[in-house]
Amino acid sequence: MTSSPAVPRSDVRLHIVTGKGGTGKTTVAAALALALAGHSQRVLLAEVEERQGISQTFDVPPLGPEETRVARTASGGEVVGLSVEPKRALMEYLQLFYKLGRAGRILEKFGAVDFATTIAPGVRDVLLIGRVYEANRRRLDGKHKGQGPPAYDALVLDAPPTGRIGRFLGVNSEVADLAKVGPIHSQSQSIMRLLTSTQAQVHFVTLLEEMPVQETLEAVAELREKGLHPGFVVVNMVREPLLDDAALEQARAGRLHRSSITNQLVEAGVKATPGLVDGLMTEARDHAHRVDLEREQLELLTASGLPIISLPALPEGAADSGSIRQLADLIATQGMV
Amino acid sequence: MTSATASNTASNTGSKSASKTASAPVLDVDALLADPATEIIVCCGSGGVGKTTTAAALGLRAAESGRRTVVLTIDPARRLAQSLGLTELDNTPREVHGIDTSAGGSLHAMMLDMKRTFDEVVIAHSEPDKAEQILANPFYQAVSSSFAGTQEYMAMEKLGQLKSSADDWDLIIVDTPPSRSALDFLDAPNRLGSFLDGRFIRLMTAPAKLSGRAGLKVFGFGVQLVSSTLTKILGGQMLQDLETFVSALETMFGGFRERADVTYRLLSQEGTAFIVVAAPERDALREASFFVDRLEADRMPLAGLVVNRIGQVAASGLTPAKALSVAEALDESGGPRSATNAAGVLRLHAALVKTAERQRELADRFTRAHPGIPVTHVPALSRDVHDLESLREVGNALAGA
Ligand SMILES: Nc1ncnc2c1ncn2[C@@H]1O[C@H](COP(=O)(O)OP(=O)(O)OP(=O)(O)O)[C@@H](O)[C@H]1O
Ligand SMILES: Nc1ncnc2c1ncn2[C@@H]1O[C@H](COP(=O)(O)OP(=O)(O)OP(=O)(O)O)[C@@H](O)[C@H]1O
Ligand SMILES: [Mg+2]
Ligand SMILES: [Mg+2]
Numbered sequence: 102m103t104s105s106p107a108v109p110r111s112d113v114r115l116h117i118v119t120g121k122g123g124t125g126k127t128t129v130a131a132a133l134a135l136a137l138a139g140h141s142q143r144v145l146l147a148e149v150e151e152r153q154g155i156s157q158t159f160d161v162p163p164l165g166p167e168e169t170r171v172a173r174t175a176s177g178g179e180v181v182g183l184s185v186e187p188k189r190a191l192m193e194y195l196q197l198f199y200k201l202g203r204a205g206r207i208l209e210k211f212g213a214v215d216f217a218t219t220i221a222p223g224v225r226d227v228l229l230i231g232r233v234y235e236a237n238r239r240r241l242d243g244k245h246k247g248q249g250p251p252a253y254d255a256l257v258l259d260a261p262p263t264g265r266i267g268r269f270l271g272v273n274s275e276v277a278d279l280a281k282v283g284p285i286h287s288q289s290q291s292i293m294r295l296l297t298s299t300q301a302q303v304h305f306v307t308l309l310e311e312m313p314v315q316e317t318l319e320a321v322a323e324l325r326e327k328g329l330h331p332g333f334v335v336v337n338m339v340r341e342p343l344l345d346d347a348a349l350e351q352a353r354a355g356r357l358h359r360s361s362i363t364n365q366l367v368e369a370g371v372k373a374t375p376g377l378v379d380g381l382m383t384e385a386r387d388h389a390h391r392v393d394l395e396r397e398q399l400e401l402l403t404a405s406g407l408p409i410i411s412l413p414a415l416p417e418g419a420a421d422s423g424s425i426r427q428l429a430d431l432i433a434t435q436g437m438v
Numbered sequence: 439m440t441s442a443t444a445s446n447t448a449s450n451t452g453s454k455s456a457s458k459t460a461s462a463p464v465l466d467v468d469a470l471l472a473d474p475a476t477e478i479i480v481c482c483g484s485g486g487v488g489k490t491t492t493a494a495a496l497g498l499r500a501a502e503s504g505r506r507t508v509v510l511t512i513d514p515a516r517r518l519a520q521s522l523g524l525t526e527l528d529n530t531p532r533e534v535h536g537i538d539t540s541a542g543g544s545l546h547a548m549m550l551d552m553k554r555t556f557d558e559v560v561i562a563h564s565e566p567d568k569a570e571q572i573l574a575n576p577f578y579q580a581v582s583s584s585f586a587g588t589q590e591y592m593a594m595e596k597l598g599q600l601k602s603s604a605d606d607w608d609l610i611i612v613d614t615p616p617s618r619s620a621l622d623f624l625d626a627p628n629r630l631g632s633f634l635d636g637r638f639i640r641l642m643t644a645p646a647k648l649s650g651r652a653g654l655k656v657f658g659f660g661v662q663l664v665s666s667t668l669t670k671i672l673g674g675q676m677l678q679d680l681e682t683f684v685s686a687l688e689t690m691f692g693g694f695r696e697r698a699d700v701t702y703r704l705l706s707q708e709g710t711a712f713i714v715v716a717a718p719e720r721d722a723l724r725e726a727s728f729f730v731d732r733l734e735a736d737r738m739p740l741a742g743l744v745v746n747r748i749g750q751v752a753a754s755g756l757t758p759a760k761a762l763s764v765a766e767a768l769d770e771s772g773g774p775r776s777a778t779n780a781a782g783v784l785r786l787h788a789a790l791v792k793t794a795e796r797q798r799e800l801a802d803r804f805t806r807a808h809p810g811i812p813v814t815h816v817p818a819l820s821r822d823v824h825d826l827e828s829l830r831e832v833g834n835a836l837a838g839a
Pocket of ligand 4: 489490491512513514613614615616
């Protein structure tokens with residue numbers, strides 16, 4: 102189902118994963134990070150909503166504000182997890198760029214830190230992305246300049262949902278407009294340069310249902326408008342139809358051959374009452390409708406022109422590291438990394 | 439699908455689960471809607487579970503049974519909005535056509551425009567020139583359109599407005615914003631309030647009040663450092679915008695807090711009923727649990743739980759194990775086309791029954807933890823719910839009819 106992506110894969114360092122709430126953003130971000138690490142890479146996986154999604158997904162203790170390894174791959178790659186916390190990010194930022202240790206504490210005491218991280222327009226988002234931006238620039242030696250090897254080969258951001266992604270990623274240009282001069286201004290400009298470069302791609306996780314697909318298509322348009330680069334559409338929790346196309350066709354039209362199915366059932370020793378057979382026919386027809394609806398949605402996604410990969414609904418859910426590995430393999434074999 | 443089959447299968451599923459979950463009292467939706475004492479119904483739940491659908495279906499059912507009803511929806515799916523006649527966000531209730539008004543009821547619906555609601559509050563509570571200054575301020579614009587909690591706050595605000603202009607309706611049904619946690623609806627307005635009361639705000643308003651930055655001295659030495667640091671980081675312009683915003687809004691803060699408090703009290707009154715919506719999934723039911731506990735702790739009136747989108751089983755009397763073993767036998771026999779079809783149909787049936795069983799077990803678990811809470815089940819329709827016909831189907835299922 103894949104076609105060649107708009108941007109050559111090798112260029113992409115920052116993968117931003119969005120999608121409607123509950124579609125599997127965190128799960129897919131984790132699997133993508135693991136798939137990238139499978140190429141013996143060092144990968145940072147960052148979440149920004151303070152929900153401990155990463156630690157739950159990888160079955161590890163809750164992440165503190167430090168970058169902590171959460172998984173290793175056979176090839177020697179690793180996934181490092183980070184739960185970005187805005188207050189902490191602000192303090193680190195002040196320290197890093199202004200050596201403002203004491204003033205930082207006073208800002209905190211006067212509630213300015215709370216203010217900045219909750220209500221000042223966009224500052225919270227700038228800090229969250231800024232933290233990822235910083236990790237992207239960092240070299241292995243911990244410095245932020247020079248030509249040394251980078252601290253991370255790739256970064257995956259488990260981003261806010263489609264309803265907020267445009268604002269979240271666009272916030273830096275808004276803030277750059279708001280703060281017309283000064284360090285916040287130049288910081289937000291450089292972040293925007295990274296986000297709109299070919300090094301960054303936004304991936305969309307969706308189910309084959311109307312609302313998440315609608316939101317995906319709207320977000321794709323919005324982000325393109327803002328100069329960001331949509332990457333892959335990941336169709337998650339896919340269930341294969343349980344009837345083949347010919348049977349679906351008949352079921353939809355209510356023409357599944359009733360008497361022969363009844364005969365088959367009777368021969369196999371099932372007490373095929375008319376009520377039972379009616380019920381089975383209804384189930385088959387509803388299933389056909391559901392499959393139609395899903396195919397309509399898939400067509401809408403295909404029309405967006407973005408490469409699509411699909412991940413199955415795992416019967417036991419996906420909340421453990423074994424499932425994540427399974428999904429990571431599927432991501433790799435479908436050519437997303 | 440036809441509504442006849444849907445209600446058949448609905449009652450089918452319903453009666454089966456009723457026998458298994460004997461301890462869960464049934465949520466009598468029709469009695470709730472018919473009771474003239476019911477004035478407000480709030481539909482809560484975690485993201486995507488069917489809050490908007492439930493609110494609209496309840497509204498339609500109430501209207502068709504004779505109540506003069508208004509539904510306040512938040513971000514409805516586009517096609518649902520269209521079928522309710524909500525083609526634009528104009529922040530006023532519009533009459534919904536195409537409903538049965540023979541019982542004397544009526545239905546109005548509106549979509550919440552959060553920014554506009556906020557603007558209206560500002561305009562209503564400040565001098566014209568001051569209002570203009572606030573509306574143009576970049577900080578205000580950010581708070582009114584993107585501060586986490588503004589949507590919840592404004593939903594409450596709008597509810598208060600609808601309540602006080604209650605001439606056209608006697609029942610208000612409120613949808614709540616999509617959020618991860620149902621609790622946000624109760625907590626967010628408070629968060630906005632406590633921010634507005636915070637120390638930083640008082641600090642920022644000090645210079646305006648005491649004419650000039652010298653006033654900051656009242657807070658002691660540290661303030662100068664704060665102020666110069668902020669200037670350094672944010673730039674002078676942004677800091678000035680901030681000061682204007684804070685001092686301009688300050689005159690209104692009392693108003694905001696009071697109004698939030700009034701609406702919050704409205705929610706705990708007799709005439710209000712909370713309906714918690716959940717999908718038959720672990721996460722959604724866990725959220726529903728938290729929410730139910732919280733309502734109890736706050737003495738908020740809970741009517742019951744809606745478990746929405748329960749998988750439907752139309753064929754009764756065939757266990758998954760039997761269905762699967764027959765399917766296997768049919769496949770092995772390498773029979774004609776009809777054998778393949780029969781095997782497919784049986785596999786489908788087995789999957790449906792297993793899903794329904796798992797879902798029922800999850801719902802039972804909720805009931806074991808909250809034994810007294812009335813529950814109703816709504817089947818998953820085979821199409822999305824976005825016309826009046828399917829809303830009626832959902833309404834029927836809600837009422838167990
Ligand atoms: N392919 C899959 N198969 C089965 N279960 C899955 C799959 N993908 C995700 N899940 C499950 O679905 C639920 C939601 O997934 P996840 O938390 O990744 O979504 P999300 O989009 O990050 O949600 P939120 O918007 O709340 O952050 C989880 O319980 C997860 O284990
Ligand atoms: N019983 C049902 N059968 C089939 N589809 C349903 C059912 N209930 C809801 N849906 C569909 O599920 C989707 C989500 O429903 P809805 O918008 O009501 O959820 P919500 O809780 O309001 O979501 P949000 O948290 O995003 O506001 C819609 O497409 C709706 O048509
Ligand atoms: Mg998540
Ligand atoms: Mg909704």
